[in-house]
Amino acid sequence: MGSSDRPSILGRSVPAEVSIYEVGPRDGLQNESAVVPTEGKLKLIGALADAGLKRIEVTSFVSPKWIPPLADSREVASSLEARPGVVWSALVPNAKGLEGAVAARMEEVAVFMSASETHNKKNINKTIEETFAAFAEVIGPARDAGMRVRGYVSVVWGCPYEGAVDPLRAREVADTLLQMGCYQVSLGDTIGVGTPGQTERIMGAMLEEIPAEKLALHFHDTRGTALANALVGLAYGITTLDASVGGLGGCPYAPGASGNLATEDLVYMLDGLGVRHGVDLEKLVAAGELAQELVGHELPGRYLKAHLGARLKKGSA
Amino acid sequence: MGSSDRPSILGRSVPAEVSIYEVGPRDGLQNESAVVPTEGKLKLIGALADAGLKRIEVTSFVSPKWIPPLADSREVASSLEARPGVVWSALVPNAKGLEGAVAARMEEVAVFMSASETHNKKNINKTIEETFAAFAEVIGPARDAGMRVRGYVSVVWGCPYEGAVDPLRAREVADTLLQMGCYQVSLGDTIGVGTPGQTERIMGAMLEEIPAEKLALHFHDTRGTALANALVGLAYGITTLDASVGGLGGCPYAPGASGNLATEDLVYMLDGLGVRHGVDLEKLVAAGELAQELVGHELPGRYLKAHLGARLKKGSA
16 A cells, blocks of 8 residues: 555544544543442443543542542442453542552553643642642652553643743643653643644644653643544644543533543544544444443544434434 | 745645634524524624624524424515625525515525435435436526525435435536525535545545636534534635524534534634634624523533633633
């Protein structure tokens, strides 16, 4: 086959294969008001793995007081059976959270902080420097326990308190996390303000210092720009994209809902580009339908809505 | 200013200025189940012009039996007062429709057909060749009456009956409409199946024969890809994009709703790229809020939802 068969956009090649990091059971459910029973969570996680997703963030080992919908993190994590080629991951805010992940024998954990001082302070009650110090007690021990550690850097595209965020400052934070032992850092547009031109500038700044394969992108579709931003990321060689089944976590009925990029929308665009991802879109829609039932309302993902709507229409015709 | 200040994406320059062709009052309301009273329509059209939109499709001169929500087309069109720099346009399916547009002294009319034989037959009950013959009785007389004529070509990205559509066939249809006297042809992804890679292939085929300024793009956000597709179109030099306030016409509660690209989402992305468009986003949101009230349900546009949600949140805090 000639080079014209390699996936590209606007004259730039995009990766032939990408990895989707599914955050629905954690980032999604964490932002839903409904508390899904443990059994429902396990069913959802199973359905996501059945759809071919290989990296799934299943819960967060934070204090139940902070995030009541994920209060059953230990039960969820310890109930998961190993699946060949599938990595279960969990968010851990601190050394205590890590204990839970170790007890549940997670293969991977993730730490999270912000690119802006104010958001970091409001979100985890530490300065950025204090956060690095605290992570030293998590990243090293996690690796010693045989786990991979992923890092999240929030509000890279904009901070609700500080506004614009300097991409060089965000890069410094990401770079420090990599140097501390994270295998990958996921850059987040936490409040969904990013636009493609901005994504291009951020990619340019990041890739001067950090190889593309060490980065993931985590977009929220709050203003409809998530897929366009993801497309720009792909053109810069990014090979991991975070997404949430059905856009779980972006409840359309909640004021100011932030809305994760829906996994189905991403898969649909990747299919159109000819980029491999290993996910079965039909089975993913089934997982999305299950997620809707579990949270008790329609999810915002566009592809899911169109697909389920078309099925309804057929059924009624 | 250096060349680095010119808007670009992925190394390709995009137009410094684009024109947004607003289809909410026509394509939007036509697909809503609610019938908005004439007075409400006039208020909405006024609010869109207040927001800075210069090209607004206000109604469709079709038989009231076909499209009950637009049965008041004559009343709407004849009630509109001229505004400096603003062009009101109306859809006309045939010579009879043109009479209504002439009587209402429209400056512009639009004709519509499909790139696929089956969709054309199902939609307007004519073959493509028969449609050209019928348009000969509309385009010439409309121009003789001093009107500009716009053409729409539907289902260019895919047909609900035939599936894939040959871009060369779509180009032939578009080219014929231009040769017949249309000043611009809007290429539609009527069922919202388009992806960026496909948009690139369609643009490549079109621009071999047709200058970019003769084309407009009309995306539906059914599967979330509208903005990413629009971004690709911009990189190919397209200077007119169709959009619908709030995504009007894509009712989230209607099964299989097709969902126009929301004007606010487009404006937000253009702002991020530094592309001028002349629209005031705050005023556009006000028009979107009005549109929601008129149709009696929440509209699917993401930016609108985020903006109104944030306002609610502030109000309740």
